[in-house]
Amino acid sequence: MAxxxxxxxxxxxxLLVVVVATFFLAHAVPGGPFDKDRPLxxxxxARLEAYYGLDQPLxxxxxxxxxxLAQGDLGPSLKYPGWTVREVIGSxxxxxxALGFVSLLVAVLIGVPVGVLAASRPNSWLDRVPMxxxxxxICVPSFVLGPLLALVFALGLGWLPPCGxxxxxxxxxxxxxxxxxxxxxxxxLTRGSLMxxxxxxxxxxxxxxxxxxLRVWFVHALRNALLPVVTYLGPAAAGLVSGSFVVxxxxxxxxxxxxxxxxxxxxxxxxxxxTTIVYAAALLxxxxxxxxxxxxxxxxxxxxx
Amino acid sequence: xxAPVAETLAAESGWQRFRRDRAAxxxxxxxxxxxxxxxxxxxxxxxxxxxxxxxxxxxAPSSAHWLGTDLLGRDVLSRLLQGGxxxxxxxxxxxxxxxxxxxxxxxxxxxxxxxxxxxxxxxxDVVSTLxxxxxxxxxxxxxxxxxxxxxxAVGGVSWLTMARIIRNQTRExxxxxxxxxxxxxxxxxxxxxxxxxxPNLAGTIAVCATLTVPGVMLLEAFVSFLGLGVKAPxxxxxxxxxxxxxxxxxxxxxxxSPSVVFALTxxxxxxxxxxxxxxxxxxxxxx
Numbered sequence: 001m002a003x004x005x006x007x008x009x010x011x012x013x014x015l016l017v018v019v020v021a022t023f024f025l026a027h028a029v030p031g032g033p034f035d036k037d038r039p040l041x042x043x044x045x046a047r048l049e050a051y052y053g054l055d056q057p058l059x060x061x062x063x064x065x066x067x068x069l070a071q072g073d074l075g076p077s078l079k080y081p082g083w084t085v086r087e088v089i090g091s092x093x094x095x096x097x098a099l100g101f102v103s104l105l106v107a108v109l110i111g112v113p114v115g116v117l118a119a120s121r122p123n124s125w126l127d128r129v130p131m132x133x134x135x136x137x138i139c140v141p142s143f144v145l146g147p148l149l150a151l152v153f154a155l156g157l158g159w160l161p162p163c164g165x166x167x168x169x170x171x172x173x174x175x176x177x178x179x180x181x182x183x184x185x186x187x188x189l190t191r192g193s194l195m196x197x198x199x200x201x202x203x204x205x206x207x208x209x210x211x212x213x214l215r216v217w218f219v220h221a222l223r224n225a226l227l228p229v230v231t232y233l234g235p236a237a238a239g240l241v242s243g244s245f246v247v248x249x250x251x252x253x254x255x256x257x258x259x260x261x262x263x264x265x266x267x268x269x270x271x272x273x274x275t276t277i278v279y280a281a282a283l284l285x286x287x288x289x290x291x292x293x294x295x296x297x298x299x300x301x302x303x304x305x
Numbered sequence: 306x307x308a309p310v311a312e313t314l315a316a317e318s319g320w321q322r323f324r325r326d327r328a329a330x331x332x333x334x335x336x337x338x339x340x341x342x343x344x345x346x347x348x349x350x351x352x353x354x355x356x357x358x359x360x361x362x363x364x365a366p367s368s369a370h371w372l373g374t375d376l377l378g379r380d381v382l383s384r385l386l387q388g389g390x391x392x393x394x395x396x397x398x399x400x401x402x403x404x405x406x407x408x409x410x411x412x413x414x415x416x417x418x419x420x421x422x423x424x425x426x427x428x429x430d431v432v433s434t435l436x437x438x439x440x441x442x443x444x445x446x447x448x449x450x451x452x453x454x455x456x457x458a459v460g461g462v463s464w465l466t467m468a469r470i471i472r473n474q475t476r477e478x479x480x481x482x483x484x485x486x487x488x489x490x491x492x493x494x495x496x497x498x499x500x501x502x503x504p505n506l507a508g509t510i511a512v513c514a515t516l517t518v519p520g521v522m523l524l525e526a527f528v529s530f531l532g533l534g535v536k537a538p539x540x541x542x543x544x545x546x547x548x549x550x551x552x553x554x555x556x557x558x559x560x561x562s563p564s565v566v567f568a569l570t571x572x573x574x575x576x577x578x579x580x581x582x583x584x585x586x587x588x589x590x591x592x
Contacts, residue, residue: 014431025443139571141523143530143543144564147550155554234434242438245531250550260439261531264446272443279436287434 004292011284018280019069019273023062026272029264034078052078054269065273074274079266085274089256093278095165096248096255099174100240106179107186107236112229114183115190116222122195130187137184142243146177146250163252174247181243182236189232194225227298234290238283319508322584329580332573339570340393346386354387355379355538363556373558375548384540385562391541392567395455396522400514402460403521407467408510412502414468415475416494426472429465437462441524442533450536459524467513474509478502508585515578519571526567542567 034045049055053064068075074085114134118127150173154162164170197203198221206216245257256275263271324330342349351371358378366373372381414425444458478484478501487497526543528534535541542563549560 010431014435018435021440022443025440025447028447029443030447030449135572135575136568139519139575140564140568141526141571143527143546143550144568147546147553147560148564150550151553151557151560238434238436241436242527245438246527249531261442261533264442264533276436276439276443279439283434283436 004288007288007291011281011288014284015277015280016066019066019277020062022273022276023065024058026269026276027058027061029267029269029272052076052270069277074277075270077268077271079263079268079271085270088259088271089274089278092254092256092259095253096244096257099171099178099247099253099255100237100244102171102175103178103182103240103243104233104237106175107182108233110179111183111186112190112226115187115229116194118187119191119194119198120217127191131191134184134187137180138188140181142177142181143246143250145181146173146247149173149177150250163250165251165253170251170253174251174253177247177250178240178243182239186229186232186236189229190225193228194221197221197225223297227294230293230297231290233293234283234287237286241279241283319585323580326580326583328576329584332576332580335573336570336577339389339566339573343386343389343393346383346390350380350383350386352380352383354383354540356383365556366558372562373556375556375559376552381559381562384545385542385566388540388542388545388563389566389570391452391535391539392522392525392543392570394452395459395525395541396518398456399460399463399521399525400517402456403463403467403517404510404514406461407464407513408471408506410464410468411471412475412498414472415479422472426469429468433465438524438527442528442531445528445533450534452535455525455528455534459521459528463517463521463524467517470509470513471506474506475502478505512578512582512585515574515581519574519578522567522571522574 034040034048040048046055053061056064065075072086074089077083077085077088080088114130118130121127150162153160153173160169160172161167162173203216203221206220207213211220241257244255245261247253248255248257249261256278259271260275260279262268263275346354356379358374360378361370361374362378363376364370364374364378370380370382372385374380375384410425410429414422417425441458441462444461445455448454448458484497484501487501492500522542525534525541526546529541529543530547532544532547535544537544545563546560546567549556549563553560
């Protein structure tokens, strides 16, 4: 418990660094949120900037921002008048969370069994064929797989809608793209780690004393072999985040990834900051969760800390 | 293959081991070929890559345009070569940036030791959990979408793994007897770095670099795909895939050729990196 608390406290300075860095980067983006095709009258622009506090010196703005942030206030959105950043993000984050969760589920449900299967018959076709596929999966990025899947299943076969959001079938292509991309490294990791564990003494001992083979495999070997896999899930979530930018703009999904990209294009400084902070916090929490899961699986880790 | 491991290691040099890895060797040759045609593209491309010919817009592959033309009537093959040049350029230069940063950070961390080292490495752990893609996107937008900034931004977030590996290796070297001997003979830290660390790290660095290139190329393609990287009329493979994906219903050839070439290049880079690692870095070879 003290460990969790310490890790949570460690996140505060990290997030602060993220805020400061993003703050200056976002404010350095050339062009302002009020630059339109037809320039606003200087007076109107000045009043708008004064209203949002954008006319104050940057360090002061940063100070204000951090104080508000500490109270959970992410400030107003500059491009969605009348909306706070919190409301804008709140309206989008559910979509991205759902998509990310389903994708991760797809990745684990495909990646781990494939890795186990491959490791159970090393160097047979059961190993070679799936591992060949995973190698392709590692090298084909989401922005190649996504359009190709859409080309085949939506435009070629007409089974699925090419883009859109709202119906359950809209989930399939984006989740498949993200899930398959993540499943490939998971499968390789599972296989490699199982291969290593199965030659260890304790596994041989278990087999020698007559534990049924399936029990050795799933209870003795797999539990240890899954440690690196669980650790990988944290960084994998980070991969899902960047993948989600691509997938969301590709399949027209109204989620966080597209929000971030449009915020940059719109120069909506507050929204850029808000989305980056939410992403950073989410990743830090996911990494903590992965570490805790690891400790639950591995008594050595739990005692060591 | 049947020879005992110790004997094989002693009798063969790294290159001999590497040459037996057929996938890696073929990947190497493939990459050489791709790089050659891309970098020679100003002279050998069938058409100038930005030449528009609206009379021939959106034509399927034919004998005049082997890979077809895009909406503005530009030859896809010529653009593919030019885009490849940019993508490979980014891959090489950004990797060099990452290499320099990673080596400096890793060696310095190992040299200072103690609590400072722990702090430095903990910093790397923390930074690697952050959404760095967002930072790259922001940085390219802030500093203008020009090539040098893309090199710096992409390289600037790709050095973390390198720093970890270099630090571990340097620490090992630092405790070794020949380094201690050099220290007791009064060689300077810089001299030790140059004469002892660098030569011993060279293999690791080469392997690391080869395995960094695909990640870096992926990042550039990704940023370009979002429309925030390389700008028209220049192109890169990521941008071509994006443009192809936008109109894949009408002109699938615009999507297929850059996707296939990009994926094959990444695949070869991974094969080559794995092959080099197995041949030159027996300690971390595949289990």
